[in-house]
Amino acid sequence: MDGDVRVAIEAEADLVTARAEARAMAQRLGFRRPDPTLIATAISELARNIVMHVGHGEIIMRPLVEERRSGVLVIVRDDGPGIPDVDAALQDGYASRGGLGLGLPGARRLMDEFEIETGPHSGTTVLMRKWRVRDELERLRERRGRPPASAEREQR
Amino acid sequence: MTAFHADYPACLAAHVRHPGEATLEAAYALGRDAVAQGISVMEVAAAHHDALSRLLADDGGSPPHDLAQTAGDVFLEVLAAFDMQQRGFLEVRDSARRERRRSELVQQLTHYLADTSLTLPESEALTEVLHLVAEQARELTHADASVVTLGALPQAHPIAASAPEGDTGWEAFIRWLDLTDADAAVRDGAGAPVRPPARRPEVGAWLGVALTALTGRVLGCLHLMAAEPGAFTPIDEAVALQLAQMSAGTIERAEIHAR
Numbered sequence: 001m002d003g004d005v006r007v008a009i010e011a012e013a014d015l016v017t018a019r020a021e022a023r024a025m026a027q028r029l030g031f032r033r034p035d036p037t038l039i040a041t042a043i044s045e046l047a048r049n050i051v052m053h054v055g056h057g058e059i060i061m062r063p064l065v066e067e068r069r070s071g072v073l074v075i076v077r078d079d080g081p082g083i084p085d086v087d088a089a090l091q092d093g094y095a096s097r098g099g100l101g102l103g104l105p106g107a108r109r110l111m112d113e114f115e116i117e118t119g120p121h122s123g124t125t126v127l128m129r130k131w132r133v134r135d136e137l138e139r140l141r142e143r144r145g146r147p148p149a150s151a152e153r154e155q156r
Numbered sequence: 157m158t159a160f161h162a163d164y165p166a167c168l169a170a171h172v173r174h175p176g177e178a179t180l181e182a183a184y185a186l187g188r189d190a191v192a193q194g195i196s197v198m199e200v201a202a203a204h205h206d207a208l209s210r211l212l213a214d215d216g217g218s219p220p221h222d223l224a225q226t227a228g229d230v231f232l233e234v235l236a237a238f239d240m241q242q243r244g245f246l247e248v249r250d251s252a253r254r255e256r257r258r259s260e261l262v263q264q265l266t267h268y269l270a271d272t273s274l275t276l277p278e279s280e281a282l283t284e285v286l287h288l289v290a291e292q293a294r295e296l297t298h299a300d301a302s303v304v305t306l307g308a309l310p311q312a313h314p315i316a317a318s319a320p321e322g323d324t325g326w327e328a329f330i331r332w333l334d335l336t337d338a339d340a341a342v343r344d345g346a347g348a349p350v351r352p353p354a355r356r357p358e359v360g361a362w363l364g365v366a367l368t369a370l371t372g373r374v375l376g377c378l379h380l381m382a383a384e385p386g387a388f389t390p391i392d393e394a395v396a397l398q399l400a401q402m403s404a405g406t407i408e409r410a411e412i413h414a415r
Contacts, residue, residue: 015181017177019180020176020177023177033232037229037232040180040236041184041236041237041239041240045240105244106240109240110239110243
């Protein structure tokens with residue numbers, strides 16, 4: 001879709017690219033501290049899972065703009081063996097190879113919406129959304145063709 | 157001094173010198189390690205302030221405000237893993253509180269039903285008790301609406317219901333709801349929770365439990381409805397089953413007492 005940003009995940013170095021793209025998109029959409037960091041953290045955790053458990057996948061980031069809120073949709077996809085027990089995987093400490101065991105549950109808690117689709121040999125797709133409210137002043141500024149105040153602050 | 161205290165100043169200085177995602181990612185990784193090592197948030201704060209103070213004293217070129225802002229980005233990244241862990245802790249704590257509250261309510265209701273079952277000669281009093289069961293069942297399972305039916309098919313009829321106060325949508329829904337088919341489906345699986353097919357868009361999840369007497373006679377049903385699909389958990393099913401068993405016992409004892 002228009003505005004989508006795709007990042008292939010094959011190595012640890014790709015985490016940096018995915019995080020940078022997510023942070024930039026969040027800032028363009030007017031997210032304020034600490035939300036860009038939280039989005040980058042959720043992406044880090046899931047991208048790390050791909051690198052550790054599957055080897056390759058991709059992350060798609062999509063801006064979401066509605067009348068009263070804007071947000072980021074993050075789609076994390078791999079074509080690995082799937083997760084045999086999703087409920088268990090969403091509990092802390094699941095299948096942690098020496099890590100914190102917070103990957104999926106940690107990402108879920110950092111974002112506002114979290115969905116997971118997985119099946120044997122059909123890979124895993126995680127959809128996460130983070131929202132921020134667009135107040136009346138911001139919508140007024142937009143109608144008058146001015147960027148949101150937060151974007152102006154970023155530019156400065 | 158821990159590895160974290162030794163690594164933090166270098167991590168902070170690297171980002172201040174070359175701000176970018178790579179140094180922020182390194183800061184996040186440092187935070188993850190700190191969580192794994194059991195470093196406390198206060199230790200992180202102390203390490204940050206010590207390192208920032210040294211940078212401010214040594215770096216005469218950057219305006220202090222800019223330096224503090226850039227350093228703050230590192231601080232946030234390191235704290236992100238702590239934040240993630242704390243959210244998990246809060247989730248578990250809230251869940252434990254909810255379960256404790258649920259357990260207390262079930263216990264109170266159990267005592268109440270046991271105490272009142274022998275003093276229910278009036279049918280109005282039984283209706284009142286079943287209203288309480290409907291209300292408590294809705295609260296305990298976080299259902300949007302609940303209905304208790306009483307009697308044998310095809311004369312079974314709703315005797316008590318509960319919906320969120322002031323929610324005209326759910327109130328109207330349960331008032332006009334025809335439970336004949338749902339009741340029949342629940343009775344077919346008497347004793348075990350069943351989910352009759354939801355036929356209305358308002359209902360995403362439906363949990364039905366039979367009120368079964370010790371003789372096996374089905375006295376009625378408890379229906380729980382929620383807008384959210386998949387709203388009912390196995391714990392909700394167990395709670396509904398327990399309430400149904402207690403209610404059936406109360407009705408049965410009241411019937412015996414009335415004779």
